[in-house]
Amino acid sequence: MKRHLPCILLFLIFSTNPLFPQKHLLPIPTFSDTIESWSDSILHTLSFDERIAQSIMVYAYSDKGIRHEVEITDLIRKYKIGGLLFFPGNPEKQAELTNFYQSQSSLPLLIATGAENGPGLRLDNVIEFPYQMSLGAIQDDSLVYQLGIEIAKQNKRMGIHMNLIQVADTNSSPDKTAMYMNGMQESGILATTKYFPGFLAGYDLLLFSEDVPVTIEEIKKAIANNLITREDIDNKCRKMLEYKALAGLNKYVPIRMENIGKNLNSLSAQVLNYKLIENSITLLINKDRIIPVKRLDTTKIATLFIGSEHLTEFQETCNKYTRITNFNRTEKTNDKQQEKILQQLDSFNLVIVGLGNLSQHAYRNFGITDDTKDFL
The missing domain is CATH 3.20.20.300 (Glycoside hydrolase, family 3, N-terminal domain)
Incomplete structure (x- = not known):
């Protein structure tokens, strides 16, 4: 049985609100x-x-x-x-x-x-x-x-x-x-x-x-x-x-x-x-050491971008490394179309998922909807 190994590349940019200790405050200029x-x-x-x-x-x-x-x-x-x-x-x-x-x-x-x-x-x-x-x-x-x-x-x-x-x-x-x-x-x-x-x-x-x-x-x-x-x-x-x-x-x-x-x-x-940008990219989890992706000549790879109906720069960049089949899903994608995407992805060894339309705000769950989570 083939495994789906989604690699989700997220650029989550948001803010937090800690109270800084006094020692870190900048000096008042004279x-x-x-x-x-x-x-x-x-x-x-x-x-x-x-x-x-x-x-x-x-x-x-x-x-x-x-x-x-x-x-x-x-x-x-x-x-x-x-x-x-x-x-x-x-x-x-x-x-x-x-x-x-x-x-x-x-x-x-x-x-x-x-x-x-x-x-x-x-x-x-x-x-x-x-x-x-x-x-x-x-x-x-x-x-x-x-x-x-x-x-x-x-x-x-x-x-x-x-x-x-x-x-x-x-x-x-x-x-x-x-x-x-x-x-x-x-x-x-x-x-x-x-x-x-x-x-x-x-x-x-x-x-x-x-x-x-x-x-x-x-x-x-x-x-x-x-x-x-x-x-x-x-x-x-x-x-x-x-x-x-x-x-x-x-x-x-x-x-x-x-x-x-x-x-x-x-x-x-x-x-x-x-x-x-290069120095901020963070690898949170690397299960089975899937990154960097190996055996590009024999691994059947697909990209799935959630949040755009058009080919994204993320997908175009992936395509520069090897032959890749690209899929897209948006909020307009209905259940029937969604099921078809899943059936097609079943034939790939590796599925790389990208998320778009994200939010920097935690109270918005960073733009990741329940529907997106269920689909993933």
Whole structure:
């Protein structure tokens, strides 16, 4: 009786939430006399409302049209907000808008994005590096550090000063996480971590403000009710200005527009991405030492890809090694078609299964449905 030996190649990329021990926390940066002098000189020129506004960042998009751009410009000119948080869009357009918004602001804007695996997470046609769970599988920690450096390089090319990393967990490895963030910070990018939309009152930045004037008035009410003090506002504004200077905004230079796409997708970025993926592939179980597959000339092999009705890159790659018969199954495959696939697979010595349409979320069972499990 012939055995079916399914080899399932899964690229599961997801995040976990351990609390890192204190010893792994990154050091709080200190500011030079030059930075402190610059921030104090700016602070004394600001009205109280403007000091509040320096701690406010608002959403900015590069693909929402002229009405959105006018709204952002008005907030910059009228309220002197502290910065912008860019989300999905086009790299060239975002760079163009960043230069324009900076030109409209009397103070340099702190530009942020939320891209734990690089600007490619948010921007079209930009290389996207592996997610954090994959990084946790890499044994060579220096590659994770190099990734932090490369992401910092990409962000700086886009005029981005802060990377709000939603999830930095590298497979419950705080040391890797620290190396990843150190790579960014040592290259001049401010790096934050964890679930930044959940920041509570008492932090130095207010993100996602949907109504800047109302936000300012509510903070002033909090002062009137003795919940916070004017000194608190001054300290937060001063810190915001110090971080701007730390990011180089005390010597602001506009983004150079030439070759942005080429620079973001540099050869060094592509080589690093290949190394990261190669080093993250993990063999969990190798029953009967079936991997590497031997006797390619005599073993009758089939691939079954679940999640696509078309021939996948996974199957095409398998076909480069030997003659292989390919099968596909999707959620549209009915019971009769499923039974036919199983009957056909019965004649093969080895069936290699690939899964697609996976999720990085555990609460979704990583995209593996009960129907898929039953079929396997």
